[in-house]
Amino acid sequence: MSKSKILLTDKSNPWLNGYRDPVAKINAFNNNMDLIPLTRDGENRLIVGDFATNKILGYKGINVEFQIEVNEQIIAVSSFYPEQSQFSGIPCLCFAVDGYIFIYQNNQPRYKFPLPKIEIHPKELEVWQQFQEGSKEVQLKMIDQWNKLRNEQNISLSSKALDVLIQTKAIKQQELIKQFLSGGIDMLNLVDTPTCLTKINTYQEGDSAISQLVIGTENKKLYILDSAGMQIQKTYEIASAPTSIICTGILQGDNRIIITTRDNQIQFIRNGQHEPIIIDLLSKPVQSILVNNSIVVGTMNETIACYNYKGSKQFSFKVNSGIVALEGMQAGSAKNALGYLMGLENQELRIYEGKQLVHILNIEGMIQGMKFGMFGREDGVLIMILKNKGIDIRILQRGFSFQSFMSQNALHNDEEERPLKIKRTNLFVEQTERERNNPVPIYRCLEKDLLKLRLKTAQSYLKVLEENQIGVNSGNINTSSNLRIQADIQGLGPVFKILMKIENLGNQSLQNLVMTYMYDQKLYKIVKPVNNIPFLLPHVSFPVSTEILSIDQNGASDQIKVIITEKNKQIPLIGAIIQIPLSEIRE
Incomplete structure (x- = not known):
């Protein structure tokens, strides 16, 4: 097994899952x-x-x-x-x-x-003044003068002049000139x-x-x-x-x-x-960062190059996909970046130290922008904004260092490259001989079992649909809704208070929503079992608070299901499960 594959194993994953929101709807670069x-x-x-x-x-x-x-x-x-x-x-x-x-x-x-x-360059300004005073024939000659000015090395035309020159038709050029000169020369x-x-x-x-x-x-x-x-x-x-x-x-x-x-x-x-x-550089730069007093540049030709302050190239190498983001990475007590993170178009996040590949992590989406550093009070946090507008947060394991991590992977590499010696039993030899002599009947038996399995699965699924336990077009959860529930529990018992925030993540407002609860009535009693939400604006949190009384003598812990539906409709828009902690026992 190659070393790059060993770096992908979960045993050597330096990242901890922090938070992931695929519907955050954020667009941002580095x-x-x-x-x-x-x-x-x-x-x-x-x-x-x-x-x-x-x-x-x-x-x-x-x-x-x-x-x-x-x-x-x-x-x-x-x-x-x-x-x-x-x-x-x-x-x-x-x-x-x-x-x-x-x-x-x-x-x-x-x-x-x-x-x-x-x-604006004085020569270009003279042409603008001639445009304002001259006829259409004079204006066409002035455009030729702009083309000559653009070819001169020491003269750079303004963006408005370039907008006129890139037009292929003379009528569009004259329309743009009139539009730019409508407010006078001073508006240029x-x-x-x-x-x-x-x-x-x-x-x-x-x-x-x-x-x-x-x-x-x-x-x-x-x-x-x-x-x-x-x-x-x-x-x-x-x-x-x-x-x-x-x-x-x-x-x-x-x-x-x-x-x-x-x-x-x-x-x-x-x-x-x-x-x-x-x-x-040999291609357009994607991003440049400073790593251990060296300049690391990622370019659009799928190449990483490293230079020192004197302009000498220290190394360069190709990657197997387009580079979309680069970010310096600190490890341990080091304040300066000793390695760097690389986001690729094939939805990979890589860790490098110099030109040495340290780790590869597959992300559920292409990275658009990322930032590594201290987030909150936690060091070594990586925030990734994905192209699908989601956000993914990973936390670097404490005590991570490039040298110890690569030496640990080298040990894994040595262990897994050793061939496994498996003793062949008599049963294994007889089974192999039987499969070699009767391949067609065995394959037909396999096909028959697979068809039976598919039929049984379809029958079970149809039965569930008839009982209205789940649904595709009319089921438990309406997957087209964009709602989010955040819940906090206050209290030690027997009285608990649940503070919830209902947020509409869509672009359209929602009306006449009803929040209900499913719970074990032998354990809990809810003061207000139904909450009405008359109107929910997009991207605005609606607070809901509910008091729950634990009536169990032993203060047992259980779950409460929160369901939000539209009024007079049976299909829930969203559901959530809230774990109620153990309650203090009444004296």
């Missing part, structure tokens, strides 16, 4: 996720910028603690610690939209930072769009040290804001729009900024100066 301690309670919140619903979701545990609605699509999420603030020790939550950076602190809006406008100024966010520490290293926000934009600019996040402190021009930015060191000392661009290059800025080192 840039739209972060783990941030937004309060002083010592718990990290998961911040997700949903680019489909334009909402910032703040998770505390598995529940949504807050939401921030935005009118624009969310591009990236990050945080930084300001130098002076009335909420000292609490980081600022930052998220980027088209033209602006929103900054929140203590769940309150702090500042809306506008990005500088894009200046474009707002820059951010592509990625990160932070750089100001005076000292540390996760909670004072830091400053770093912004990469479509206009090939890199901005470093001041410690308050209200003004631009430094501006750098880069060769292409950045896709990811990595910052190391401190801004007031030795620092390095590593920029992965859309033109398949990695550039370096050290202590405010552009370094002559440029790494040329």
Whole structure:
């Protein structure tokens, strides 16, 4: 057996199942996720910028603690610690939209930072003015001038001019020109769009040290804001729009900024100066991360490459599927990433140390974005957003280390590669001889038994349908409904209180719902056995509380089934089983 197959065994699985919600309906990439301690309670919140619903979701545990609605699509999420603030020790939550950076602190809006406008090249501006004053024939000649300007090396046209040039018909080009010039020449100024966010520490290293926000934009600019996040402190021009930015060191000392661009290059800025080192990639970059002072890049040609700060390639290798996400991974007491996680299109999550494959885990869905770190008070938590809009949370086993884990797998490999020596009994030899001499009758007997089994299964299923115990079109549970029940039990007995939250996960409201209970009447008595839910809005929790009295003399424990149906209908929308604990005995 090969080593990669041994790494897939459950005995050597370093992950513990944390939480999984296949109907979370979240859309996010790595840039739209972060783990941030937004309060002083010592718990990290998961911040997700949903680019489909334009909402910032703040998770505390598995529940949504807050939401921030935005009118624009969310591009990236990050945080930084300001130098002076009335909420000292609490980081600022930052998220980027088209033209602006929103900054929140203590769940309150702090500042809306506008990005500088894009200046149009003077030669392009002259052509726009001639468009406004000239006839249609002159306008067609002006388009030819734009084509000549686009071919010049030192001139980059604005996005509006490029939109005109990509049109194949002259009529559509003239319509676009009229649309752009309807507000005058002054309306041609474009707002820059951010592509990625990160932070750089100001005076000292540390996760909670004072830091400053770093912004990469479509206009090939890199901005470093001041410690308050209200003004631009430094501006750098880069060769292409950045896709990811990595910052190391401190801004007031030795620092390095590593920029992965859309033109398949990695550039370096050290202590405010552009370094002559440029790494040329063979394909479009998916993501770049920093692992043990090395740059690991995943590209679209299914290749992982590792480079040092001098631009020398340390290693590269191919994977058997497309790379969709990369994330650094810490193990044990190490603060820096010693390994990395890789999400593939074939629904695999892999752990690597350098170029050594450590573990493979099959996920029920393709990973779209992931974040590894401290979630709540637990270290080593991996949050994965799947392409099917679900969320999957795994927890790394405590005491995990790359060396001990790989040595343990090597022992498993040696043990399982040893051939098994099985003694052949007389019965085994006789049975083998019988199957060799009579293959046709034995196969026919097998076919007959399989047909009998299928017939028996069909008859049993039909019987159950006739008794209305389960159903496909009319059964116990309506699978098309999108409801979720969360229940908490309060009390030690004999009086218990069940606090439930009913949430409508669909996009349409529900009316006239009825909640009933199934329970052993010899053990419990429910004060209000029927609860009416008149109206349930989408994505809004409806609270329901019920008191339960334990009437058993021994305080026995049992289950209570909660069923929600529509009024005057027999098909339940959802059901839940609540385990009632042992009750204190009445004196």
